[in-house]
Amino acid sequence: xxxxxxxxxxxxxxxxxxxxxxxxxxxxxxxxxxxxxxxxxxxxxxxxxxxxxxxxxxxxxxxxxxxxxxxxxxxxxxxxxxxxxxxxxxxxxxxxxxxxxxxxxxxxxxxxxxxxxxxxxxxxxxxxxxxxxxxxxxxxxxxxxxxxxxxxxxxxxxxxxxxxxxxxxxxxxxxxxxxxxxxxxxxxxxxxxxxxxxxxxxxxxxxxxxxxxxxxxxxxxxxxxxxxxxxxxxxxxxxxxxxxxxxxxxxxxxxxxxxxxxxxxxxxxxxxxxxxxxxxxxxxxxxxxxxxxxxxxxxxxxxxxxxxxxxxxxxxxxxxxxxxxxx
Amino acid sequence: xxxxxxxxxxxxxxxxxxxxxxxxxxxxxxxxxxxxxxxxxxxxxxxxxxxxxxxxxxxxxxxxxxxxxxxxxxxxxxxxxxxxxxxxxxxxxxxxxxxxxxxxxxxxxxxxxxxxxxxxxxxxxxxxxxxxxxxxxxxxxxxxxxxxxxxxxxxxxxxxxxxxxxxxxxxxxxxxxxxxxxxxxxxxxxxxxxxxxxxxxxxxxxxxxxxxxxxxxxxxxxxxxxxxxxxxxxxxxxxxxxxxxxxxxxxxxxxxxxxxxxxxxxxxxxxxxxxxxxxxxxxxxxxxxxxxxxxxxxxxxxxxxxxxxxxxxxxxxxxxxxxxxxx
Numbered sequence: 001x002x003x004x005x006x007x008x009x010x011x012x013x014x015x016x017x018x019x020x021x022x023x024x025x026x027x028x029x030x031x032x033x034x035x036x037x038x039x040x041x042x043x044x045x046x047x048x049x050x051x052x053x054x055x056x057x058x059x060x061x062x063x064x065x066x067x068x069x070x071x072x073x074x075x076x077x078x079x080x081x082x083x084x085x086x087x088x089x090x091x092x093x094x095x096x097x098x099x100x101x102x103x104x105x106x107x108x109x110x111x112x113x114x115x116x117x118x119x120x121x122x123x124x125x126x127x128x129x130x131x132x133x134x135x136x137x138x139x140x141x142x143x144x145x146x147x148x149x150x151x152x153x154x155x156x157x158x159x160x161x162x163x164x165x166x167x168x169x170x171x172x173x174x175x176x177x178x179x180x181x182x183x184x185x186x187x188x189x190x191x192x193x194x195x196x197x198x199x200x201x202x203x204x205x206x207x208x209x210x211x212x213x214x215x216x217x218x219x220x221x222x223x224x225x226x227x228x229x230x231x232x233x234x235x236x237x238x239x240x241x242x243x244x245x246x247x248x249x250x251x252x253x254x255x256x257x258x259x260x261x262x263x264x265x266x267x268x269x270x271x272x273x274x275x276x277x278x279x280x281x282x283x284x285x286x287x288x289x290x291x292x293x294x295x296x297x298x299x300x301x302x303x304x305x306x307x308x309x310x311x312x313x314x315x316x317x318x319x320x321x322x323x324x325x326x327x
Numbered sequence: 328x329x330x331x332x333x334x335x336x337x338x339x340x341x342x343x344x345x346x347x348x349x350x351x352x353x354x355x356x357x358x359x360x361x362x363x364x365x366x367x368x369x370x371x372x373x374x375x376x377x378x379x380x381x382x383x384x385x386x387x388x389x390x391x392x393x394x395x396x397x398x399x400x401x402x403x404x405x406x407x408x409x410x411x412x413x414x415x416x417x418x419x420x421x422x423x424x425x426x427x428x429x430x431x432x433x434x435x436x437x438x439x440x441x442x443x444x445x446x447x448x449x450x451x452x453x454x455x456x457x458x459x460x461x462x463x464x465x466x467x468x469x470x471x472x473x474x475x476x477x478x479x480x481x482x483x484x485x486x487x488x489x490x491x492x493x494x495x496x497x498x499x500x501x502x503x504x505x506x507x508x509x510x511x512x513x514x515x516x517x518x519x520x521x522x523x524x525x526x527x528x529x530x531x532x533x534x535x536x537x538x539x540x541x542x543x544x545x546x547x548x549x550x551x552x553x554x555x556x557x558x559x560x561x562x563x564x565x566x567x568x569x570x571x572x573x574x575x576x577x578x579x580x581x582x583x584x585x586x587x588x589x590x591x592x593x594x595x596x597x598x599x600x601x602x603x604x605x606x607x608x609x610x611x612x613x614x615x616x617x618x619x620x621x622x623x624x625x626x627x628x629x630x631x632x633x634x635x636x637x638x639x640x641x642x643x644x645x646x647x648x649x650x651x652x653x654x
Binding site: 154155156157158159160187188189191192193194217218219220221223224226227228258261264265268269270298299300303306307308311 | 514633
């Protein structure tokens with residue numbers, strides 16, 4: 001009854017990665033309601049926006065407003081994705097406490113996307129580091145800089161990415177000033193054995209500064225990969241409510257791991273996510289209302305909690321009421 | 328290049344569990360073609376029918392014909408599900424080499440389904456054992472008797488199933504004459520930590536005679552659960568082509584783990600299934616033709632092989648051609 005459960009952090013990234021991946025624009029008011037509902041369910045880490053030109057990503061045009069809303073919750077950790085120094089500046093001004101700067105470890109992907117090699121991209125980290133330090137010297141709270149390594153587990157252009165390249169970029173990002181490393185399976189190609197091997201290679205150079213994993217469920221392995229990462233000591237994962245942003249049943253699908261299914265798995269294994277599954281499932285209603293017709297995914301949402309879990313929750317809640325009525 | 332890969336057996340159960348779970352009847356000719364295509368892809372274990380009264384399960388009325396067809400392949404291991412002694416007799420007469428006799432470990436489920444406690448069901452195993460031994464004494468090849476423990480990981484009526492009950496039924500089944508034990512997540516409620524714990528409890532009483540696991544993907548955990556079972560030494564798994572027989576996106580869904588997705592995961596981890604993924608994916612065409620409009624599932628079928636896997640296969644096939652052209 002008094003088992004101490006190990007904490008696992010689930011970061012809701014649907015407001016960024018999910019919404020960025022669909023054509024429709026979610027009105028700001030619904031983004032606020034989504035944040036409110038996620039917070040009410042116990043989510044304490046959210047990546048809520050990216051700071052990119054609005055003409056490139058109109059879905060993110062209200063990034064500053066959305067961050068301001070999220071910051072109303074004192075114990076919510078609010079992240080934003082930034083592609084460059086200018087984005088970092090806007091994110092910090094808006095109040096983001098964590099900025100995630102992506103860097104592709106695939107040379108082919110990096111050249112195609114930003115016309116720079118991954119190594120050249122490291123300069124951006126140094127510039128962001130300087131900006132953060134200058135801001136901190138001016139008295140502002142210290143912002144955390146996360147190097148978001150992308151295409152780590154495979155690249156649709158290049159194919160396999162050598163482990164040595166991943167380790168080299170991780171080391172370079174830390175040397176250039178990143179606080180921690182996140183690994184992203186951008187293309188949904190990660191497989192279980194590979195996940196363990198990559199984590200060990202990156203940990204060799206990053207140690208405890210390897211913080212989180214970001215899986216997509218393109219080939220149905222998102223939760224299996226999460227299991228391997230847990231076994232290798234990872235305790236932070238990104239996920240999207242309702243698997244928003246990618247259709248797992250369409251060609252080229254790139255949906256994030258589904259938050260509800262991930263929390264269910266973690267819960268069933270005895271990990272403490274701090275998230276109430278029933279409230280989390282209810283929060284899907286915001287998406288259904290904001291994006292009518294948009295497909296919402298999720299196994300748990302369809303099948304429901306198994307009876308044994310529902311029973312356990314009922315007993316727990318009844319004994320809580322019992323305690324409350326006698327206190 | 329010469330890595331010795333560990334064998335994992337994947338048993339195709341779509342012809343039994345898949346077809347049994349949909350209302351439509353697949354004509355015998357298509358069942359033959361399905362068996363042919365699976366065999367051509369390298370599948371060497373198939374559960375192809377169940378021997379139950381045709382008025383209860385008209386989908387299985389051609390069980391004997393289907394088994395006769397499967398037995399044309401000398402190195403194919405052909406199983407049938409049998410609910411009782413009469414079914415066992417028919418299956419053996421038809422030529423099944425393995426008979427799977429289900430026994431529910433949930434008392435509530437067993438009483439509701441067969442009006443007998445699990446313990447009383449063990450008598451059936453003893454009778455089947457006698458039948459098999461008598462048949463063998465008469466000179467027929469020895470048939471293997473598999474105790475298929477069902478509702479192992481949870482029951483929709485009873486909720487949680489005590490581990491002690493599972494272990495007791497496993498021990499009882501072996502004592503009554505079962506050769507090996509298979510564990511089935513009938514209700515799709517298995518979760519990763521539980522899978523490891525149940526395997527260890529059953530192994531305590533069954534040792535190496537705990538042979539295979541049968542997962543459903545109701546809550547998206549089929550492959551994650553498989554990963555845990557692999558770690559606990561299990562090397563045989565059931566699966567259904569195209570996840571036939573259950574809609575993972577509908578309430579009460581009970582689809583088996585998808586064969587293609589399972590083989591992809593095993594392949595990616597370096598296990599040798601003997602199954603050619605490209606041919607396996609092609610074999611879905613038989614289902615599409617036989618059951619027009621029936622939903623076919625599968626992540627890999629939609630997303631395709633990652634480029635790095637496709638590349639590795641191309642290189643391997645080119646070097647095989649190279650060797651061939653010089654030999």
